[in-house]
Amino acid sequence: MGGALRRFEDIRCLVTGAADGIGHATAAMLLAEGGRVLVCDRNPAGLEALQGAAKLELDVTAEDAAERLMQAAQSELGGLDVLVNNAGIAAGAPVETLTDELWRQVLDVNLDAVFRISRAAIPLLKLSERGRIVNIGSVMSTMSSPAMGVYAVSKHAVAALTKTLALELGEYGITANYVRPGAIVTGLSRDAFDADENFRNFWVNKSALRRLGQPEDIANAIVFLASEEAAFITGHGLLVDGGALQTP
Numbered sequence: 001m002g003g004a005l006r007r008f009e010d011i012r013c014l015v016t017g018a019a020d021g022i023g024h025a026t027a028a029m030l031l032a033e034g035g036r037v038l039v040c041d042r043n044p045a046g047l048e049a050l051q052g053a054a055k056l057e058l059d060v061t062a063e064d065a066a067e068r069l070m071q072a073a074q075s076e077l078g079g080l081d082v083l084v085n086n087a088g089i090a091a092g093a094p095v096e097t098l099t100d101e102l103w104r105q106v107l108d109v110n111l112d113a114v115f116r117i118s119r120a121a122i123p124l125l126k127l128s129e130r131g132r133i134v135n136i137g138s139v140m141s142t143m144s145s146p147a148m149g150v151y152a153v154s155k156h157a158v159a160a161l162t163k164t165l166a167l168e169l170g171e172y173g174i175t176a177n178y179v180r181p182g183a184i185v186t187g188l189s190r191d192a193f194d195a196d197e198n199f200r201n202f203w204v205n206k207s208a209l210r211r212l213g214q215p216e217d218i219a220n221a222i223v224f225l226a227s228e229e230a231a232f233i234t235g236h237g238l239l240v241d242g243g244a245l246q247t248p
Contacts, residue, residue, distance in 0.1 A: 003091050008035035011130070015039050015070060016060055016117065017051075017087030019046025021065035021186030022136065025051060025219035026084055033223070036077050040069060041087070043219035060087045060113035066120035073124060080124040082132045082226045085114045091186045092148040103150050110154035118176075122169065132226045135162045136218075139182050139241050145233060159237055166235030175234035179223045182241025185214040208243025217242075 003072035013030045019025040020164040027039045027050050039047050039057040047055045058065055064166040073080045087108045093102060125131035144152035158178055167177035167186035183203035185193060193212065204210055206212055221240045224230055239245065 003128070006034040006222075006231075008033040009029060011035050011081045012128075013037045013081055013082040013084065013226070014073055014077075014121070014173075015084040016052065016058075016069075016084055017041055018115075019043040019094055019187075021188065021219045022181070022184065022215045022222075023086035024050070025215035026086065026222045029219050029223045030226075031120070031217075035082075038069075038076050039235075040072075043062070057084065060117065061108045065113065066116040070120045070124060073121075079127060081128040081130055083118065083125065083134070084222055085117055085133070085178055086222075087113060087133045088136055088154075088188075090148075090151055092151050095149050098150060106150045107157075107161060110139055110151070110183070111157045111161070114158055118161070118165060121176075125169070125174050126172050127184045129173070130228065130231070132230075133162070133165055133167070133169075133174065133176040134176040134222050134225045135176070136235055137162070137178040137180045139180055139239070139245055141178070141180050141208050141237055162236045162237070170234060175225075175230065177230070177233060177235055177236045177238065179218055179221050179225065180237050180239045180241065180246045181218045182213055182239075183206070183216055184215060186215055194231065201248050203244065206244045211242065213240065213242055 011034045015023050015027040018027045019041035030037050031052050037053040039054040041054045044057040048100050135158050137158045138155040140152040141155040153183050161177050162178040221238050
């Protein structure tokens, strides 16, 4: 999906966690297709390359984050058509040693912020003629892994929340879907892939396409689900993992 398409001309979009990786690639694609885009992140320097976007330095776990985002969407964009809840963290530990602090930290970012921002966005999305919510799940939205239990819990919950949003908001023409990335090279994972060749090779070999995913691979899926072409898709978890879950 490139800049030649203009499917998002004057469509008002909000992307969280846009300083790097999937969020950055998604915001860039929406801008290239004519979208009016508001981006936020704790790292404002990472947002500078997104020329033409309205920018907000923000921690999505802050108590007033959802309210501030909707105020910015109203003042900068004049409303909201597309919400992409991308901000997230990948962390974990074996359950036996998992601290309350880490449990709370992961759920605060990956689940609670998604819930609060989605809830706050609903009144604005109801005013839109093509409301869209796209959340970021994971291959772990339906599975787990040793020492990654809290991450898996958060992504299972994102799937359930998204399905509920789809059921509750469908009568207003609003769709809600989630993308399920596999092994993607982002700021969260790059160091791990670079530091451990066995870890990198495991995911490369598990992919039917024999490569790691790139942020643009996921951004393409997000932009599709936010587009008019996906108007009759809702409550769906789109797996974008290079076929990794199809291999034993």
